[in-house]
Amino acid sequence: MTSPADLAVFLGRRRARWHAGVLLTVLLGGLYLVRRHWPVLEDGAWRLAGADRGWLLAGAAAAVGTWAASALAQQGAVVRRLPRRRLLAAQFAASAAGHLLPAGLGAGAVNLRFLMRCGLPAGRSVGALVVKATAGAAVRLALIAVLTPACPGLLRLPPLSPVTLTVAAGGLALLAVLPASPWWGRCRRALSAALTDIRALHVSPVRAVALWGGSLAFAALHCLVLIAVTRAVALPLPPLQVALLYLAASSAAALLPTPGGLGSLDAALALALTVSGAPTVAAASAVLGYRLLTVWVPLLPGLVVLGVLVRRKAL
Template sequence: MAATESLPATVGRRLYVQLGITLIAFAAAGGMLAAHRTTLDSGTDRLAAADREWLLLACAAAAATWVCAAVAQQGAVIERLPRGRLVAAQFAAGAANHLLPAGAGATVVNLRFLKRCGLSTGRAATALAVKAAVGGLVRCALGVALLVASPGAVHLSARVPHVLVLLPVAAAGAVLAAVISGRLRRLVVRAFADVRDVHRCRARAGALWGGSVAFALLHAGVVVAVVHAIGLGLPVSRVVMAYLVASGAAALLPTPGGLGSLDAALALALTAAGAPGAAAVSAVLGYRLLTGWLPMAPGLLVLALLARRSAL
């Protein structure tokens, strides 16, 4: 009974901690924007004059990320999920992810969707954990492969601390520390069992890993297209590496949709790759506009529609 009574208190404390971190991140982001208002204005003007064809390509890449997320989610479970509702759920999850910290919005939407599809709460949670773990492994593997194939992908300016490259390593260390903790040990064992079951079917394994790889590359492709749209002549390998480093660093701060943490990390990574400050801000604004702000309203409408039709 005591353990049951202490559970709500533990969850409440965790939510308060996440909310506190989110507010601190928002305050820091607001302070940075105020301190660099001139650079922000210049970056906005540059984005307004960007090449429309490259922006359309970036829009197409952003839209394709939801399809890839659906493919990866299907690959994480053995049961066949309804395709149309699965894609719609990923679109709605992206909007919900910008409302709650640490990816909680997307997790809640996908958890409810999988339960509506007949999975138990434990198996649905495990499927989401498998998808998230594969996504993290894919980003690390892409970064290593890019370094091997193109050593010049990491180009650090003297204006940016070299420790930026170590942030994904720190993120991986934090994840490993969480995994070996006793509280998550049973979840990890269950996740490995589900991974083993999924990989017995080549089609499911291909969907899980292929969808995760395509998801990461398409997000990086959005940044690459926006960088070209504003006329910034950075090599593609450096831009992709900048995104991989920034997304890994942003995972350390549980802000809604990476708002503030991903923005700052991506701007810093692009500056480290050789972009001027105003151009880096333009690229971040374009990426955030296409992947977060513009899809927000229609994503919430789809979320409401799915809930009304009892799909969530």
């Protein structure tokens, strides 16, 4: 007879293999696209090298602000007052860890350990992370709904290939089967618990403002990073359109569990920019610049901060 512990280990290994398989597939697809479009990426990199330094510095400042916004949202998701400096450092470290493991597992693990080290029970810590993630998703959808009327005709699907239509049909078939699956019930219970926690935190206006304000600032600052980069490389798209394209592309890329949206976000963002009329080289340059400011430059310092927090037993 299988014990509950053995069953949990087995399910954990199955999930890990599934994530690894999806990650490998997406990364191989990304490498294929890089090889196929290498001349465009090379030209984009040279264009980025000659970009306006003032706009790039503005984008870097907005990228730094995303960690403060994330810390504010995380504070709003819990009742206990968290140590500010360690909270900010944890968000910086979590952003680096999020680029190493798929589906946000790295960032979630860092924040979970931080909240538990601050004295929150495991259940409440997980609930706080779910509340923060739910608020972030709701804010993104709300921003898309607000910006779409201001940019009519911007969001449109590219021509769909037979392979894409087949995959979409398979996804719809999977959704039709899910309600009969036990996983669907677990997802519904998790969402119900998150909505209950969100309603409960609105008893405190300060917590509600911190959660929703931090979530809004986080999404807006990421939009500002991309807007600043597009200004730096002279990409001819208005700021509101760039913001809407980023929100739509990042929301679509979140459906693929790659580390930090590696490959999925890059492809979705480049496609969104080019379909909306941006030159291919300029779009590639903007995506490279956005990744440079939000991933590659802070990655090593973030890992160093992560190591310091672990050594000091803050995680």
